[in-house]
Amino acid sequence: MIRGIYAVVVLDLKRAWLDRVRLAVGLAQPLLYLFVLGSGLGASSKMAGSYRPYIFPGVLGLSLLFSATFAAISIVFDRQVGFFKAVLVAPLSRTAIALGKIASGAIQAFIQGFIVLPFAPLAGVPLDLHSFAALLGAMLLAAFTFSAMGVAVAARFTSTTVFPVVSNAVLLPMFFLSGALYPLQGTPRWMQGAAHFDPVAYAVDLMRGAVLSTPGSLAASGRAELFFFPVWLSLAVLAAVVSALVWSAVRTFNRGEDDSSLGATRINWRR
Amino acid sequence: MPRRQNFLQNANSPTPRLLRAGGATVLPLVLPAAPNPSLPPAVSVRGLVKRYGAVEALRNIDLTVHTGEMFALLGPNGAGKTTLFSILATLRTPSEGAAAVLGRDVVSERDAVRRSMGIVFQEPAIEQRLSGRDNLLLMGLFYGLSGAAARRRASELLERLGLTEMADRPAKSLSGGQRRKLELARALVTDPGILFLDEATLGLDVESRRMFWAQVRGFTSTGRTVFFTTHYMEEAEVADRIALIDSGRIVALDTPRALKARVGGGVIRLETDDNDRARLWLEERGFALEAAGPGLMLVHGDPAAVLPEILRHLPVKVHRVEVHEPSLEDVFLKLTGRGLEAELAAGGGRGRP
Numbered sequence: 001m002i003r004g005i006y007a008v009v010v011l012d013l014k015r016a017w018l019d020r021v022r023l024a025v026g027l028a029q030p031l032l033y034l035f036v037l038g039s040g041l042g043a044s045s046k047m048a049g050s051y052r053p054y055i056f057p058g059v060l061g062l063s064l065l066f067s068a069t070f071a072a073i074s075i076v077f078d079r080q081v082g083f084f085k086a087v088l089v090a091p092l093s094r095t096a097i098a099l100g101k102i103a104s105g106a107i108q109a110f111i112q113g114f115i116v117l118p119f120a121p122l123a124g125v126p127l128d129l130h131s132f133a134a135l136l137g138a139m140l141l142a143a144f145t146f147s148a149m150g151v152a153v154a155a156r157f158t159s160t161t162v163f164p165v166v167s168n169a170v171l172l173p174m175f176f177l178s179g180a181l182y183p184l185q186g187t188p189r190w191m192q193g194a195a196h197f198d199p200v201a202y203a204v205d206l207m208r209g210a211v212l213s214t215p216g217s218l219a220a221s222g223r224a225e226l227f228f229f230p231v232w233l234s235l236a237v238l239a240a241v242v243s244a245l246v247w248s249a250v251r252t253f254n255r256g257e258d259d260s261s262l263g264a265t266r267i268n269w270r271r
Numbered sequence: 272m273p274r275r276q277n278f279l280q281n282a283n284s285p286t287p288r289l290l291r292a293g294g295a296t297v298l299p300l301v302l303p304a305a306p307n308p309s310l311p312p313a314v315s316v317r318g319l320v321k322r323y324g325a326v327e328a329l330r331n332i333d334l335t336v337h338t339g340e341m342f343a344l345l346g347p348n349g350a351g352k353t354t355l356f357s358i359l360a361t362l363r364t365p366s367e368g369a370a371a372v373l374g375r376d377v378v379s380e381r382d383a384v385r386r387s388m389g390i391v392f393q394e395p396a397i398e399q400r401l402s403g404r405d406n407l408l409l410m411g412l413f414y415g416l417s418g419a420a421a422r423r424r425a426s427e428l429l430e431r432l433g434l435t436e437m438a439d440r441p442a443k444s445l446s447g448g449q450r451r452k453l454e455l456a457r458a459l460v461t462d463p464g465i466l467f468l469d470e471a472t473l474g475l476d477v478e479s480r481r482m483f484w485a486q487v488r489g490f491t492s493t494g495r496t497v498f499f500t501t502h503y504m505e506e507a508e509v510a511d512r513i514a515l516i517d518s519g520r521i522v523a524l525d526t527p528r529a530l531k532a533r534v535g536g537g538v539i540r541l542e543t544d545d546n547d548r549a550r551l552w553l554e555e556r557g558f559a560l561e562a563a564g565p566g567l568m569l570v571h572g573d574p575a576a577v578l579p580e581i582l583r584h585l586p587v588k589v590h591r592v593e594v595h596e597p598s599l600e601d602v603f604l605k606l607t608g609r610g611l612e613a614e615l616a617a618g619g620g621r622g623r624p
Binding site (some may be wrong): 003004006007010011014015016033048082084085087088089090091092 | 360362383384385386388390392394395397398399400401403405406409410412413414415457458522
């Protein structure tokens with residue numbers, strides 16, 4: 001089992017390394033949000049100069065969210081042709097494939113998020129050892145959550161053109177409802193309510209709490225609240241979401257009338 | 272189970288089955304009589320039925336492949352070749368009946384079967400962007416080898432198949448023949464007891480095909496079994512035994528020589544300007560004609576003796592005469608009334624979902 005997961009992760013990371021230019025390109029989007037949107041919106045908001053530090057964890061969440069779901073596309077590709085055909089006849093449980101895919105997506109997302117961190121001082125976010133460690137922990141949990149989301153959804157798709165469309169349609173609302181770009185405290189009640197059903201909101205909230213806990217940060221000077229959700233609630237919700245999605249992805253992979261389909265049903269497998 | 276030697280070690284043993292000449296592997300002059308019916312069968316299929324909805328792709332297949340045998344499954348597209356292959360390869364499950372590979376049931380002992388077999392698919396199953404070495408290394412990991420063992424195994428196989436020089440180039444930059452060899456290497460990563468090849472040489476030139484089969488022969492010489500499907504007649508003839516499959520049934524199963532003996536001494540083909548009249552005339556004189564597509568097909572113990580007589584007296588104009596030793600194509604024609612290729616032209620591909 002562990003070896004199977006390891007093999008899937010090594011395969012995916014080797015392939016991702018061939019596309020390493022994507023890491024650099026993937027950096028453009030968070031920086032754009034942070035320094036262009038952050039400066040523009042910040043100038044016209046009450047938060048002014050403290051807006052950029054405020055959205056920093058939100059932008060990290062954006063980076064993690066999109067890279068994790070992008071990594072999950074490989075499942076859809078793998079179903080079609082190539083190496084995975086041989087992998088499917090290896091004595092390897094479908095559970096190991098699902099867990100390996102989730103782990104490799106999380107690792108790729110984590111790396112993509114990690115390379116945004118050097119820009120923290122530029123964005124006005126002071127990080128000490130304690131907040132840095134807390135932030136890494138929160139990022140790791142977020143990366144696993146988002147990767148499990150991507151895999152659980154991708155496991156149900158066999159079309160490489162449909163999956164990105166669907167994932168974008170789901171991701172953007174999740175991102176906007178997460179409070180990544182504005183404090184949820186000031187939003188209408190329905191949005192606050194909806195945020196309670198958005199795993200991205202809990203992940204962003206944890207990361208923000210970690211970042212803002214540094215002495216001299218926004219929260220310390222009383223200009224922003226540390227957490228929107230209680231920490232225990234965020235941790236519990238994310239743990240529950242990850243477990244549910246892992247269970248769902250594993251179940252999908254083990255499904256299927258024929259073992260060559262990796263869980264795709266006969267109807268969409270042929271496309 | 273027979274005691275198996277390591278395929279790689281055997282290549283260096285004092286009596287190698289494959290002779291190495293200038294780095295190239297060539298077929299030895301005498302092929303070993305490897306199959307051994309006294310051992311437990313490598314593949315055993317009983318009453319196998321596979322249905323796709325209302326379509327019966329396989330209808331009550333019974334089949335035994337001996338250990339150490341090179342076994343070919345031959346038939347037109349849509350005959351059920353790929354379905355049978357997929358069931359043996361544990362990728363599909365039978366609707367009825369049972370199949371066992373190396374004594375293990377393909378459904379209830381799926382993982383044990385998977386551990387003991389290697390497969391080369393018709394489609395490429397290597398990661399084209401990664402190097403050959405990485406492909407083999409990863410396959411080793413997927414079969415549960417440790418990183419170091421997988422690396423060692425990859426190097427051994429690359430060396431054995433003469434791919435060391437291009438081992439670190441992306442697979443897509445290799446030639447068609449080299450890529451197929453890499454597929455073979457991938458299938459051999461776990462030193463399997465049986466090798467399944469599905470149209471493995473499709474699209475290769477004659478020389479690359481010859482090289483490929485030489486490598487496969489080397490594999491059977493160590494007491495392992497090869498089960499393959501093919502479209503190329505001359506490839507099927509390298510098999511120890513051939514099963515002809517048509518419309519989901521095994522219509523014949525024998526050695527290539529015995530199959531051809533069913534057709535008899537020789538085959539005469541005639542094309543005339545009035546085939547119906549010629550058919551009638553021949554039948555009146557006691558010649559048995561095969562129901563075989565366009566033209567006339569006649570099997571006779573001594574074609575050279577009767578042909579001049581026929582040509583002299585046939586009351587219609589003859590456009591074309593052909594006399595040849597019976598081929599597997601002729602056997603198939605005789606047994607089914609249809610050619611192997613005819614089905615291709617008719618586009619009968621329903622057996623491949």
